[in-house]
Amino acid sequence: MKQYEKNILYILSSYNRFTGTPKKTLDLIEYSEHNSFLYVYSNAYHEEFKENFVKVCNKVFEGNFGRNIFKHFKTLLRIIDENEIEVIQTQFFFGELIAGLVKLFRPKVKLIVTFEGSMSHSFVKRLIQKLVYSKVHTFIYISNYVKKEKESVFPRLLKANTVIIYNGTSKLKVDELEPKWSRKTFNILSVSSLITIKNLNILIDMMHLLSLGHHRDIHLYIAGNGVQKNELKEKVKEYELEEFVHFLGRQKK
Numbered sequence: 712m713k714q715y716e717k718n719i720l721y722i723l724s725s726y727n728r729f730t731g732t733p734k735k736t737l738d739l740i741e742y743s744e745h746n747s748f749l750y751v752y753s754n755a756y757h758e759e760f761k762e763n764f765v766k767v768c769n770k771v772f773e774g775n776f777g778r779n780i781f782k783h784f785k786t787l788l789r790i791i792d793e794n795e796i797e798v799i800q801t802q803f804f805f806g807e808l809i810a811g812l813v814k815l816f817r818p819k820v821k822l823i824v825t826f827e828g829s830m831s832h833s834f835v836k837r838l839i840q841k842l843v844y845s846k847v848h849t850f851i852y853i854s855n856y857v858k859k860e861k862e863s864v865f866p867r868l869l870k871a872n873t874v875i876i877y878n879g880t881s882k883l884k885v886d887e888l889e890p891k892w893s894r895k896t897f898n899i900l901s902v903s904s905l906i907t908i909k910n911l912n913i914l915i916d917m918m919h920l921l922s923l924g925h926h927r928d929i930h931l932y933i934a935g936n937g938v939q940k941n942e943l944k945e946k947v948k949e950y951e952l953e954e955f956v957h958f959l960g961r962q963k964k
């Protein structure tokens with residue numbers, strides 16, 4: 712096994728690469744020049760994707776402890792000590808919480824927190840996050856919008872080390888980007904979980920406004936699944952857009 716500069720521990724909620732965060736983490740590990748270790752803390756492992764991570768990680772660990780913070784904490788300390796972990800990267804409240812506790816007892820380990828969205832938690836959780844964020848070395852945002860939203864809730868982030876890394880897509884050739892004005896229809900594709908924070912209702916409102924302006928040559932394709940699916944379908948029905956808004960469900964490719 713090749714030895715590189717850093718030993719990095721990634722903390723994830725599951726292997727489910729149908730969602731954005733595990734897929735981005737998988738790609739990051741695959742193309743990293745560092746030693747990569749993974750700790751998955753949720754019961755929702757999605758075992759069918761585990762092998763993808765096993766192939767690219769030095770080691771994969773699972774913490775099937777539910778919300779038992781002490782057991783997660785104890786296991787993470789052991790992993791860090793045995794593998795000489797130098798950097799921890801995580802996201803979401805529970806990941807931040809257990810990584811923040813570890814940081815208190817292993818202060819030399821650098822902690823990196825990634826903000827995947829602009830969601831704000833309850834008052835108590837925000838107090839906990841303030842304590843954790845005071846120990847973070849670098850914050851990563853997926854957009855300038857998310858950065859501004861987080862800084863409005865946590866002003867200390869204005870002076871923190873930050874990096875904006877936009878969600879990536881395959882790089883297209885220039886000729887593939889050239890508009891084809893001869894097309895009779897325009898297709899819009901949305902790929903995300905069907906949950907409130909993704910603001911898919913705004914996309915449907917947009918389609919409604921376009922239809923009122925007699926723009927009936929635009930189709931919206933929504934790939935993904937989630938708790939808001941039925942609500943969004945009802946909205947499409949209310950606007951009489953069934954012919955122009957298409958729900959594709961969860962896609963494997």
